[in-house]
Each structure stands twice: as C-alpha cells, then as structure tokens.
Amino acid sequence: GGLVRRITEGACLATTMHASASALRTLIKGGRVVNDDCTQEADVYIENGVIQLVGRELMIPGGAKVIDATGKLVMPGGIDTSTHFQETFMNVTSVDDYYLGTKAALVGGSTMIVGYVLPDKETSLLEAYERARNLADPKVCCDYSLHVGVTWWSPQVQCEMEELVKDLGVNSFQTYMTYKDQYMLRDNELYQVFRACKRLGAIACVHAENGDLVAEGAKEALELGITGPEGIDISRPEEVEAEATHRAITIANRTHCPLYLVNISSKSAANIIASARMHGNIIYGETTLAHTTLNGSSYYHPDWSHAAAHVTAPPLRLDASTPNYLMSLLASDTINVVASDHRPFTIKQKAVGKEDFTKIPHGVTGVQDRMTVIWEKGVVGGKMDENCFVAVTSSNAAKIFNLYPKKGRIVPGADADIVVWDPEATRTISVTTQVQGGDVNLHENMRCHGIPLVTISRGRVVYEDGIFTCAEGTGKFCPLRPFSEFVYKKLIQREKSLSAKPVDRAPYAGDVAVVLNTKKDMALHSEHQSRVTTRHSGARDLHESSFSLSGSQVDDHLPKRPVSRVLAPPGGHSNGIW
Numbered sequence: 001g002g003l004v005r006r007i008t009e010g011a012c013l014a015t016t017m018h019a020s021a022s023a024l025r026t027l028i029k030g031g032r033v034v035n036d037d038c039t040q041e042a043d044v045y046i047e048n049g050v051i052q053l054v055g056r057e058l059m060i061p062g063g064a065k066v067i068d069a070t071g072k073l074v075m076p077g078g079i080d081t082s083t084h085f086q087e088t089f090m091n092v093t094s095v096d097d098y099y100l101g102t103k104a105a106l107v108g109g110s111t112m113i114v115g116y117v118l119p120d121k122e123t124s125l126l127e128a129y130e131r132a133r134n135l136a137d138p139k140v141c142c143d144y145s146l147h148v149g150v151t152w153w154s155p156q157v158q159c160e161m162e163e164l165v166k167d168l169g170v171n172s173f174q175t176y177m178t179y180k181d182q183y184m185l186r187d188n189e190l191y192q193v194f195r196a197c198k199r200l201g202a203i204a205c206v207h208a209e210n211g212d213l214v215a216e217g218a219k220e221a222l223e224l225g226i227t228g229p230e231g232i233d234i235s236r237p238e239e240v241e242a243e244a245t246h247r248a249i250t251i252a253n254r255t256h257c258p259l260y261l262v263n264i265s266s267k268s269a270a271n272i273i274a275s276a277r278m279h280g281n282i283i284y285g286e287t288t289l290a291h292t293t294l295n296g297s298s299y300y301h302p303d304w305s306h307a308a309a310h311v312t313a314p315p316l317r318l319d320a321s322t323p324n325y326l327m328s329l330l331a332s333d334t335i336n337v338v339a340s341d342h343r344p345f346t347i348k349q350k351a352v353g354k355e356d357f358t359k360i361p362h363g364v365t366g367v368q369d370r371m372t373v374i375w376e377k378g379v380v381g382g383k384m385d386e387n388c389f390v391a392v393t394s395s396n397a398a399k400i401f402n403l404y405p406k407k408g409r410i411v412p413g414a415d416a417d418i419v420v421w422d423p424e425a426t427r428t429i430s431v432t433t434q435v436q437g438g439d440v441n442l443h444e445n446m447r448c449h450g451i452p453l454v455t456i457s458r459g460r461v462v463y464e465d466g467i468f469t470c471a472e473g474t475g476k477f478c479p480l481r482p483f484s485e486f487v488y489k490k491l492i493q494r495e496k497s498l499s500a501k502p503v504d505r506a507p508y509a510g511d512v513a514v515v516l517n518t519k520k521d522m523a524l525h526s527e528h529q530s531r532v533t534t535r536h537s538g539a540r541d542l543h544e545s546s547f548s549l550s551g552s553q554v555d556d557h558l559p560k561r562p563v564s565r566v567l568a569p570p571g572g573h574s575n576g577i578w
Contacts (some may be wrong), residue, residue: 024049024459027060028420031069033410034386035076036395044074046416049459054412065461067454069420075390076408077111077417077455078371079397081286082262082339084116086135090361092349095437098139099472101342101367104436106462106470108368109452110393111142111417112407112478116174118149118183125150125160129168133477140475142457143417145401147205149174151182153189158196165200169479171402172260173202177244178209178313187251194257201482203284203400204252205260208244208269209236209314218358229307230299231357232315241314242268249276249283256495258282258487260400264335265291265314267325274334282491284400285335289366290316292326292338293377294442308350309440312341313362327377331384336396338374340366344438368436369429369443371419375450379423386423402484420454427451435468 028044033054045053045060053060085101087094096104098115105113115136119128125148132146148164150157150173164170175193176183185193190206197204217235226234245261249272252259264270264287273285296316301307310316329335343363353360366373371393378384384392390408398408406415426449431441455463462470 025061025064026067026416026456026459026461027058027064028067028069028074028418031072031074031420033074034390034421035409035411036387036391039387042074044410044418046418046456046459049416051410051412051414051416051418054410067420067461071424072453073386073421073423074410075386075419075421076394076398076410076414077419077457078105078109078393079112079114079403079408080105080110080340080342080367080370081114081337081397081401082116082288082341083113083367084341084343084363085113087116087118087343089118089343089363090359092345092352092361094343094363095346095349096342096344096367098136098144099141100435100437102139102141102144102475103468103470104368104434106142106455106457107435107452107468109371109419109421109455110367111419111455111457112144112403113142113367114145114147114172114397114401116147116149118174119151121152121182125157125164126168129164129170137477138473140477141462141470141472142475143407143415143478144475145478145480146170147172147174149176149183150185150193151176153185153192158192161196161202162200165202165482169477169481171202171480171482171484172205173197174205174207174262176207176211177248178207178211178214180211180215184211187247190248190251191255194252194255194259198255198257201484201488203260203484203487204257205262206248207262207313208241208248210240210244210247213240213243222356222358227355227357228304229311229357229360232311232313232360233296233299233318235357236313236315238266238268238317241266242272245269245272249273249281252283253281256491258284258491260284260286262286262339263288263291263314263341264326265322266317267319267322270326270329270335274329277334280494282487284337284396284487285329286337286339287326287330287335288312288339288341289370289373290341290364290442292323292330293373295320295323304354305347305350305440308353308360309347310364310442311350311353311357311360311362312343312364323377324383327381327383330392331378331388333391333396336392336400338370338392339397340370342367342436344436346439364442365434365436365438365440366442368434369441369448371452372427372429372448372450373443373446375421375423376446376448380449399486400484402481402486403478404486407478416456416459418454418456419452420456421450422453423450425449425451425453 026046033040033042042054043058045058084094086097117128117132119125148170175185194204214236221231221234264285276283294316296318298310299307342365344365345361345363350360379389395408398404405411426447429443429446
C-alpha cells in the first residue's frame with residue numbers, strides 16, 4: 001500500500017513540476033552543441049521541460065529566456081552513476097543528504113544521479129528501497145534513480161528482485177565480492193543473482209575484490225602492528241581485485257548475464273576487463289574520479305587525518321602511473337563510465353578507526369568536482385576530446401541504464417538536462433567554497449579549466465552565474481526500464497547462434513555396471529567388508545574361517561561354479577625343506 005501511495009504521489013509531483021515547467025521557454029543561442037559522436041554550431045530551444053528544436057536560425061515563440069552561449073559548449077548534463085547520500089556504511093552515516101548532494105551535483109554540471117540501496121543481510125530489499133525513496137523524494141533537486149544491493153540470496157530475494165524490476169523502476173542490482181560477513185556473496189550466490197538479472201533484463205553490478213583474502217590480509221597487518229591508513233593498501237593489493245574481476249567475468253559468462261564492474265582501480269583489473277571485452281564478453285566498466293586522478297602515496301603521509309581522508313575501497317594505487325592509465329582506458333572506451341562514488345565523511349567520523357584501519361569508513365567526495373576535474377585531466381591533458389568527455393560523463397551511462405536518448409544527448413524530444421560549459425574559464429577547488437559535504441577535498445588547491453556556467457534540469461535553470469535557484473523536492477525519480485537495447489541486443493542475438501543443443505544419437509544398448517549409489521547399498525557393502533578382519537600388521541589370519549557347521553555358508557548366495565581341478569595347494573608350491 002505504501003509503495004502504491006508513493007508512486008501516486010510521485011506522479012502528482014511530476015504533474016505539478018511539468019505544469020510549472022510548461023510556462024518556461026528557454027533559447028540557448030550561439031553555442032557549440034556537443035554530443036558523444038559529433039559537435040555542431042546550433043541553437044537549442046526548450047519548452048515544457050523538453051528539447052524542442054536544435055539548429056540555426058530557429059523560429060520560436062516569443063517570451064523565451066535567452067542564454068547567450070557564444071564561445072561556449074552546450075552539453076548534456078552529467079549522469080553520476082555512483083552516489084551515496086544519507087547512507088549508513090560501516091556504522092557511520094555519510095554527511096550529505098539528498099538535498100545537499102543533488103545541489104552539489106547540479107552546481108558541478110551533473111543533472112542526474114544514481115544512488116544506492118544497501119539492505120543488511122536477511123532483510124527485505126523492498127523495505128530498504130522504500131526507506132531510500134522516503135529519504136530521497138522530499139529532498140532531491142535533480143532526477144535520480146537507484147541501484148539496489150543484493151547482499152544475501154533466498155527465494156524471497158528472487159521474488160523481490162522481480163517486483164523491483166517489473167513495478168518499481170529498478171534495472172540494476174549491486175553485489176559485493178568483498179565486505180565479508182556484511183555484504184559479500186559467495187560464488188554460488190553470485191551465480192543465482194546473475195541468472196535472475198539475466199532473466200529479468202537487469203544489469204549485474206559488481207564490486208570485485210576477493211573478500212576472504214582481504215579479511216586475511218587485514219588480520220595479518222594488524223598482527224604486525226599496522227593500524228594506520230596504510231593498512232588499506234597493504235591488505236587490499238591489486239591482485240585481490242584482479243582475481244575477483246576475473247572470477248566475476250567467468251560467472252557472468254557462464255550465466256550469459258551482462259556485467260557492470262564498478263570502482264575499477266588498478267592496471268591489472270583493467271587489463272583483465274580489456275582482454276575479456278576483446279574476446280566478446282559483454283562487460284562494462286566504471287571507474288571513479290579519485291582512481292583516475294590520484295594515487296595511493298597519501299596512505300603513507302605522516303598526518304593521520306590526511307591519510308585517512310583518502311581511505312576508500314578498492315584503495316588508490318601506489319603505482320603513480322595508474323590514474324593516467326585508467327584515463328587512457330576511459331578515452332579508448334575500454335572503461336566506459338567515470339563516477340564520483342561520492343560518500344563523504346568528516347575526519348571526526350573517519351577517526352572511529354584511529355586505532356584500527358579496518359574501522360575507518362570507506363568513502364571520498366567528488367559529486368561536485370567530477371566534471372571539472374575530468375575535463376582538466378582528460379581533455380586539457382590531451383587524453384580525450386569533448387565528445388569522449390560527454391560519453392564517459394553522461395552518454396555511456398544513459399545507454400547502459402536504458403535512459404538514452406531521453407538523457408545523455410541533446411536532440412529534439414530529449415529531456416532538457418543541459419550544461420553550458422566554459423572550456424577556458426578556470427577555478428581553484430577548495431573545501432572552503434565547495435557545496436558538497438565533508439571537511440576535506442582530495443583535490444584541494446587544484447586549478448581546473450572548464451566550469452559549468454549554467455545548469456538546466458528538465459527545462460528549469462537551476463544554476464546560473466554562481467547562484468543556485470532550486471528548491472528541495474523538485475527533482476524526480478526516473479524509473480529505469482529493463483532490457484536496455486544497448487546492453488541486451490548483442491546478447492540476445494548471440495544466444496540465438498550459440499545456444500547449447502543436445503546431440504542426436506542412438507541410445508546406448510550395452511551392459512551397465514552395478515554401482516553402489518545408495519546409503520543402504522553402502523551399509524551392506526561395509527558390513528560385508530568388516531567381516532574380513534586383519535591382524536599382525538594387516539596380514540589375514542588364516543586360522544579364522546568362514547566355514548560353518550550349521551549347513552549354511554557365507555557364499556551360498558553366489559551361483560554355483562563347475563568343479564575345477566586344483567593345480568596348486570593353497571599358498572602355492574613350495575620347494576623348501578620342511
């Protein structure tokens with residue numbers, strides 16, 4: 001009843017939103033429209049929250065607000081596929097709620113976020129989803145969707161997954177191969193989750209690290225007296241990510257399920273993904289802002305607070321060339337999406353693990369800075385052009401999660417989620433001026449080119465000239481439909497050509513051996529064998545006999561054999577002298 005009530009209320013909210021948006025007409029004039037596949041000089045006319053026209057010399061009704069984008073880029077708003085607002089994780093709750101988090105996203109040029117629902121083991125997925133919706137709906141400033149975590153497996157979970165997909169707008173399920181005894185699934189459970197995802201047309205998202213090895217590595221580090229943030233690096237080396245990545249790919253391949261690997265952090269894991277994609281596996285990869293721009297040397301910083309602020313999982317890698325390598329893989333579409341993985345904690349919250357690194361909550365910030373920093377490191381750094389930038393920050397995510405082209409593209413009929421981007425303007429990142437939560441910014445004092453001048457969400461100008469004008473609760477939940485064509489089209493075709501078929505052959509007509517395959521048979525066999533006792537270091541005592549004077553013998557059940565001449569006495573001939 002609560003779910004139906006909330007869906008009805010959401011529909012009413014959407015109607016009210018559209019009614020207010022219908023009075024808004026906006027013309028973005030003089031800019032260069034950038035999509036993932038092309039750039040063109042064009043104006044963009046918006047009405048009713050939807051892009052109506054894209055072109056030059058447009059004929060439009062009067063009364064439109066005109067935004068001068070001369071010399072600027074007009075791009076699809078960013079889609080941040082990994083955010084953790086108001087989420088309790090490792091017994092600590094992240095400091096951004098859905099209002100502050102989505103406000104920071106819009107200020108940074110992202111017009112949609114995807115949050116997480118992480119139910120505890122043995123608890124209902126539906127109830128956890130309901131709680132997340134109740135937290136988010138009154139607060140969000142931009143459109144949002146939800147990944148739902150599968151942290152245990154049972155027939156109940158399977159039924160709830162089906163309801164989430166068919167009725168509640170979920171098309172992705174997050175699983176963990178780490179966080180032992182909290183979220184971690186075993187291989188057989190992953191197999192069942194992947195099969196369910198495949199049947200429902202959903203996407204299986206996986207955080208791949210070997211949870212058993214991580215737990216053992218942490219225990220060993222603590223026994224050696226390593227209690228500081230460097231323990232995160234020591235206990236979670238690249239190889240535990242690479243091993244789990246290969247295992248996840250194997251399970252997905254065996255179940256014919258599309259796989260979306262999150263938080264890719266290392267060269268070795270990335271290489272395994274590249275190899276699998278080259279062999280035709282249907283795999284998509286998501287890395288994070290921190291992993292593509294920072295390395296793990298901070299874990300060894302003498303200031304505990306500085307080191308702890310960088311604690312996330314998988315950890316940032318010590319190899320200083322890793323961020324550049326991951327950025328190159330983004331540029332070549334080997335890794336497809338860069339997200340913020342925004343889970344902000346204060347230093348005070350991180351300090352719950354001041355004497356034990358395994359208790360430092362995992363999480364870094366980035367929802368506000370993702371677009372700007374990727375532009376600086378990727379585009380200004382010469383790794384990618386503006387079209388690739390749009391792909392990895394928006395369009396690829398829209399395609400994978402079945403939002404494209406309603407989102408992730410500037411085209412007539414699409415939602416008017418747009419950012420006017422100044423590629424030449426600069427800003428210096430600082431925790432003192434950020435909107436996002438947390439008391440540390442990992443990119444502190446970094447000077448970045450490329451900033452959002454105007455952000456438009458469903459036709460509403462929500463950020464302009466440094467001023468944010470959007471009330472909480474004006475965002476909207478976006479149901480995600482299953483069977484994304486971008487993901488499933490190739491998979492369905494492949495199944496048609498590669499489906500397993502039995503061999504047509506004549507049945508076997510020969511003899512069949514008798515096999516002891518029941519407990520009763522095994523017990524009788526064991527009882528018979530126990531009658532043959534041994535003594536003297538295993539030699540049979542020939543003084544014991546199975547002969548009986550009662551008239552019945554132990555071999556009476558055997559068929560009678562013809563009389564045969566004994567050619568040698570028992571024990572064989574002897575040439576010795578007695």
